[in-house]
Amino acid sequence: MNTTPSQEEFEEIIKPIIENDEVQKMKNYRQHADSSCYDHCMNVAYYTYYICKKLNLDYKSAARASMLHDFFLYDWRVKSDDRKGFHGFRHPRISLENAEKYFDLNEKEQDIILKHMWPITIKLPKYKESYIITLTDKFSALFETMKYYNKKPSFQKVYANFIIFLAILFLKS
Numbered sequence: 001m002n003t004t005p006s007q008e009e010f011e012e013i014i015k016p017i018i019e020n021d022e023v024q025k026m027k028n029y030r031q032h033a034d035s036s037c038y039d040h041c042m043n044v045a046y047y048t049y050y051i052c053k054k055l056n057l058d059y060k061s062a063a064r065a066s067m068l069h070d071f072f073l074y075d076w077r078v079k080s081d082d083r084k085g086f087h088g089f090r091h092p093r094i095s096l097e098n099a100e101k102y103f104d105l106n107e108k109e110q111d112i113i114l115k116h117m118w119p120i121t122i123k124l125p126k127y128k129e130s131y132i133i134t135l136t137d138k139f140s141a142l143f144e145t146m147k148y149y150n151k152k153p154s155f156q157k158v159y160a161n162f163i164i165f166l167a168i169l170f171l172k173s
């Protein structure tokens with residue numbers, strides 16, 4: 001059993017997703033600090049892939065779904081009459097609907113996208129991979145914001161190890 005993550009493998013898994021023109025449009029929308037939705041999804045996808053690979057989980061579904069978890073294609077900071085309700089609650093379903101227009105998603109991938117905001121959205125994730133993204137998403141958001149304010153690359157390593165530590169603690173409890 002190979003549990004060693006590699007950049008090449010990660011890129012191969014997400015290739016069909018990032019080649020999609022609609023997915024590329026995520027580059028036009030800012031997510032956290034100065035990172036776009038595309039950059040943010042890429043960060044979350046890599047860290048989710050990395051942890052799931054290390055823990056011998058379904059790293060392919062985890063990487064694919066994470067790359068699509070914020071596929072909502074609007075500026076959430078701008079108010080609009082056709083978007084009612086709190087963005088934090090509604091965007092997982094919008095991302096899933098968009099993702100299903102262009103990709104065949106398995107049940108786990110659907111759950112990962114739909115539950116990534118847990119516990120803000122109350123319904124419990126169904127899979128270990130879905131719990132992993134609830135961590136990688138929040139820490140990626142935190143890291144992107146910290147990186148914006150503090151451009152030290154050493155943070156990345158500390159951050160990745162911290163998420164792995166939390167994931168192991170969480171999965172063993």
Ligand SMILES: [Fe+2]
Binds near residue numbers: 069116
């Ligand atoms: Fe999100």
Ligand SMILES: [Fe+2]
Binds near residue numbers: 044137
């Ligand atoms: Fe996110």
